[in-house]
Amino acid sequence: MAARAENGRKNDPQRTKEDILIVATDEFATHGLAGARVDAIAEKTRTSKRMIYYYFESKEGLYLSVLERSYRKIRTLEADLQLSSLAPEAALRTLISTTFDHDQANPEFVRLVSIENIHHAAHMMRSEAIRDLNVSIIETIAGILERGVAEGVFHRTADPIDVHMLISAFCFFRVSNRYTFGTIFRRDLCEPETMQRHKGLIADAVLSYLKS
Amino acid sequence: MAARAENGRKNDPQRTKEDILIVATDEFATHGLAGARVDAIAEKTRTSKRMIYYYFESKEGLYLSVLERSYRKIRTLEADLQLSSLAPEAALRTLISTTFDHDQANPEFVRLVSIENIHHAAHMMRSEAIRDLNVSIIETIAGILERGVAEGVFHRTADPIDVHMLISAFCFFRVSNRYTFGTIFRRDLCEPETMQRHKGLIADAVLSYLKS
DNA sequence: GTCTATAAGAAGATAGAC
DNA sequence: GTCTATCTTCTTATAGAC
Numbered sequence: 001m002a003a004r005a006e007n008g009r010k011n012d013p014q015r016t017k018e019d020i021l022i023v024a025t026d027e028f029a030t031h032g033l034a035g036a037r038v039d040a041i042a043e044k045t046r047t048s049k050r051m052i053y054y055y056f057e058s059k060e061g062l063y064l065s066v067l068e069r070s071y072r073k074i075r076t077l078e079a080d081l082q083l084s085s086l087a088p089e090a091a092l093r094t095l096i097s098t099t100f101d102h103d104q105a106n107p108e109f110v111r112l113v114s115i116e117n118i119h120h121a122a123h124m125m126r127s128e129a130i131r132d133l134n135v136s137i138i139e140t141i142a143g144i145l146e147r148g149v150a151e152g153v154f155h156r157t158a159d160p161i162d163v164h165m166l167i168s169a170f171c172f173f174r175v176s177n178r179y180t181f182g183t184i185f186r187r188d189l190c191e192p193e194t195m196q197r198h199k200g201l202i203a204d205a206v207l208s209y210l211k212s
Numbered sequence: 213m214a215a216r217a218e219n220g221r222k223n224d225p226q227r228t229k230e231d232i233l234i235v236a237t238d239e240f241a242t243h244g245l246a247g248a249r250v251d252a253i254a255e256k257t258r259t260s261k262r263m264i265y266y267y268f269e270s271k272e273g274l275y276l277s278v279l280e281r282s283y284r285k286i287r288t289l290e291a292d293l294q295l296s297s298l299a300p301e302a303a304l305r306t307l308i309s310t311t312f313d314h315d316q317a318n319p320e321f322v323r324l325v326s327i328e329n330i331h332h333a334a335h336m337m338r339s340e341a342i343r344d345l346n347v348s349i350i351e352t353i354a355g356i357l358e359r360g361v362a363e364g365v366f367h368r369t370a371d372p373i374d375v376h377m378l379i380s381a382f383c384f385f386r387v388s389n390r391y392t393f394g395t396i397f398r399r400d401l402c403e404p405e406t407m408q409r410h411k412g413l414i415a416d417a418v419l420s421y422l423k424s
Numbered sequence: 425g426t427c428t429a430t431a432a433g434a435a436g437a438t439a440g441a442c
Numbered sequence: 443g444t445c446t447a448t449c450t451t452c453t454t455a456t457a458g459a460c
Contacts, residue, residue: 011443032330035246038436048445053437113392114326118244121391134396161397162413166382172389173381179333180325184346185373201374201421208424209417223425250454260427265455 016047017055024052025066029108032115033063064123067116068130070109074102075133083140088148089207095141096167096203103171104195110175138164145210154210163206170202228259229267236264237278241320244327245275276335279328280342282321286314287345295352300360301419307353308379308415315383316407322387350376357422366422375418382414 023044027036038059042049056062081098083091103110116124124130141160148154178189188194235256239248250271254261268274293310295303315322328336336342353372360366390401400406 013443016443032244032246032327034244037434039434047443049436050438050445051443054443059436111330113389114330115244117389117391118323118326119391121395124392124395131396138397158413159409161399162410165385165393165410166413166417169385169389170378170381173377173385176388177325177329177381177384179329179331180336181377183333183336184343185350187373197371198374198377201370201378204424205378205417205421208420209413212416212420212424225425228425249452251452259425261454262427262456263425266425271454 013055016051019046020052020055020062021066021069024062025070025108025112028063028066028115029111033060033119036063038062060123064127067112067123068127070112071130071133074106074109075137077102078137081140084143088144088151088153091144092148092206092210093203095144096171096206097199099167100171100199100202103175104190107175110172113172114176148210156210156212158210163210166206166209167202170198170205174198225267228263231258232264232267232274233278233281236274237282237320237324240275240278240327241323245272245331248275250274272335276339279324279335280339282324283342283345286318286321287349289314290349293352296355300356300363300365303356304360304418304422305415307356308383308418309411311379312383312411312414315387316402319387322384325384326388360422368422368424370422375422378418378421379414382410382417386410 020041024036024041027041027044031037036059038049038052041062042052045052052062056065078098081094083095086094138160141164145154145158145160145163149157174189181187182189189198232253236248236253239253239256243249248271250261250264253274254264257264264274268277290310293306295307298306350372353376357366357370357372357375361369386401393399394401401410
């Protein structure tokens with residue numbers, strides 16, 4: 001009897017929850033919080049609608065879990081960069097390149113953040129988990145900027161959060177607004193050439209700002 | 213009998229439609245397309261729900277009209293700047309300042325654009341009116357960049373749409389993501405000091421990029 | 425052009441068996 | 443822990459009178 005639980009095939013709560021979260025991430029990112037359908041999520045899952053309510057209590061509870069999971073994934077990735085061992089300019093270029101590639105490769109994260117902003121970040125505020133994840137990236141940038149000024153590579157003392165925002169804004173906007181921007185200016189922001197040019201643009205803009 | 217229609221007080225279709233659009237703009241910007249309630253819009257209007265369907269046919273028809281109206285307002289404002297008469301650097305600083313102030317003062321527009329992106333710009337694509345509004349701003353920027361290079365003020369040949377994107381991204385992101393960004397970094401992006409610093413940051417970043 | 429009342433259907437949530 | 447069937451409420455949209 002216990003043997004069936006041990007092989008971890010059937011009745012595996014972690015697997016079931018993870019399965020639901022992956023499907024729900026896609027549904028919420030595609031249709032928004034109000035537009036997402038619990039029935040649609042249940043259909044694409046290996047399990048049933050009843051289990052969604054069993055594990056996550058409500059549609060909003062599921063949405064919050066999706067949001068937490070997405071943030072955790074991304075901040076972990078950022079923390080693994082080890083930028084302190086690079087020269088200031090190289091460290092910043094690496095960070096910018098990583099942020100750029102990340103947003104490009106994870107449009108569902110970008111969309112979830114946009115959706116959460118439409119809701120005034122009401123769910124994120126209730127989640128301590130999400131808030132406690134973002135200190136390290138700012139400390140890292142602050143360190144890079146200080147070293148740059150000390151070494152005479154950068155000539156401007158900038159606020160690390162502001163620099164983070166300048167980088168994030170461009171990388172995020174390219175993905176978050178690609179449909180309206182693409183429609184208005186008839187430009188595909190996913191073309192390899194365009195992407196390369198944009199990556200160079202934001203890196204050069206940030207660095208020439210710090211050097212001026 | 214005709215006298216009552218002439219004084220334009222009661223039964224004024226333009227007034228009724230405009231009234232509905234103003235209320236609907238707020239409702240859609242606050243709750244998103246799926247989250248918005250036609251009943252809620254009707255309640256805040258001087259007229260009834262029946263009239264919304266009478267004039268706009270459906271919830272989506274109303275949403276599209278709201279979107280068109282918002283874009284028309286903004287592009288008209290931009291076109292009135294007369295930047296060709298200014299020196300290249302001053303022209304760019306004026307454009308950046310205007311874009312910055314505009315997005316800050318019109319968060320409901322920023323939200324509507326975010327919402328439209330969540331829907332893959334599906335409604336905007338069906339509206340010829342919206343697409344035909346955005347040529348002039350790019351032509352204006354192209355002219356400024358050319359003059360700047362010709363006069364030796366700018367040292368870099370940049371794509372005008374890219375420059376427009378760099379400016380828009382920062383100004384837009386500050387407003388579109390203020391809730392999540394504010395929550396994560398415990399920073400109020402609407403404080404006067406912060407706003408002034410950010411305005412200087414994006415202007416200096418763009419100009420030092422073009423000059424480098 | 426405008427209003428009230430209501431049809432028709434969708435969607436979140438749960439009961440109850442296994 | 444899991445499933446099917448269903449309840450209840452909410453929401454878009456319309457009928458029909460004035």
